[in-house]
Amino acid sequence: MTRSVLAQVRVELALTLRRGESLLVALVIPVGILAFFSKADFVDLGVETPVEFLTPGVLALAVMSSAMVSLAIATGFERRYGVLKRLGASPLTRGRLLAAKITSVLAIEALQIVVLVVTAVALDWRPDAAGIVPALGLVVAGTVAFASLGLLMAGTLRAEATLALANGLYLVFTAIGGMAYPLEQMPRAVELVAQALPGAALSESLRGVLTDGADVPSWSLIVLAAWTIATPVVTSRLFRWEER
């Protein structure tokens, strides 16, 4: 059982690392945002210490890029090329395929988190040590929510539509997900919409637990929990293994 999952994880990781564009959204953009905005004096984020604001935001961005964008696009094209169908004829069960995909997403996230945390600490980020374990829990919850969203796209849309939508959502959440720019600075209507979406829910919860002396807004935990519970249910009902 574990042997077949490992064989699949190895392939998932090899293919992910081979896709240049997934490395761009997974590492280059989050690190770039973190390094650029924490040092650029001419951009006023309206926060006292930019790195303290930005680090939880780019961690959320990293989770979203791997769990949603990369997973959605890869799975969408696997479905297009009949890879999922072919796997369905092999002894690798659907449960094990899902386990392999989640394992490889978590492995890539671990790499992202290490790179981002090292960069942030070099930029004088000092997180609340008590928040580290809760933060890892939030990362797992966010991974479940975003991976389910990614698989929902991959399993219901044509591969090209999944590609476009996943990248579009990446931009939307980067802009209004509280990842690179504070929600409070936005028009009230945009802020309300953003607060109902998983991007802001994850970034604001992470910010709450990792920032010294800050509280976790209760709305963000409720919204994140709702997405984490609801999307897997919806996805498991709507996912189709073959594109027709």
Added chain:
Amino acid sequence: MVVDHLSKRYGERAVVDDLSFTVAPGEVFGLLGPNGAGKTTTVEILEGFRRPDAGSVQVLGLDPWRDGRALKPRVGVMLQDGGLYPGIKAHEVLRQYAGFFAEPESPEGLLELVGLTDVASSHVRRLSGGQRQRLALALALVGRPELVFLDEPTAGMDPHARTRTWELVRSLADGGATVLLTTHFMDEAERLCDRVAIVDQGRLVALGAPGELGAGLASSETRFSARPGLDRDSLAGALAMAVDAIVEDEPGQYRIVAEATPALVADLACWLRDRDEPIGDLRAGRRTLEEVFLRLTNDGALK
């Protein structure tokens, strides 16, 4: 493998219609039929991808829809479009699938067997259509299956690769495996299959050994090719026996509709010799599988 009164509808259309046949262990069984005859749907039901609407199927004594978990480790599958990711390397995908089975074949040995050793490190997108087919074939064999499904295994292969694939399939059967294949190529079915089923519009129209199917049809005929525009009336007069017709199907392609006796062939040869007409090829007697196939599936005359 038992297919018993199997039916499958897509909307109003019956894709498989009351189909029954059995395949014995160690047999190479061919499923033939024109496009849209229901071959792939039948195979996909046997592979456990689809559920029958009526009737039942048994594969290695199991129900493929319900007992997939027990069945899949014992079965090898080659899909019509291989199911290969363009960004993966040939040896990677073999190693991946080898990891799903308890006692897999070695990926290197399989690459050698299907003649892909030279392109083991190439991405699938760089392989030709025939090379992809061979890789998909190797994937079907990696788990040392007792039963192999091959959906159009030699489509897109060059003649050399086809011959090699035929030898491979025969050696599988000699090793005790059961093979169910679909094909468009009648020479493939004739060379490879112990028995074939011809299906048309989801229904079984013929079942038997390739050689027997032609004998079952009433009239036999003699085909030969020679210079176009031969005087067919003169030829008919020279034959000792009465013939139903002499037809020139295409320029230079002749068909004598009559029982193909040695006397008829001798008379034909004498007539050609007297006129010093070179002969291209000559076939007398039962129809080839291709002729049987066209006759049974073409105009519905025998349905």
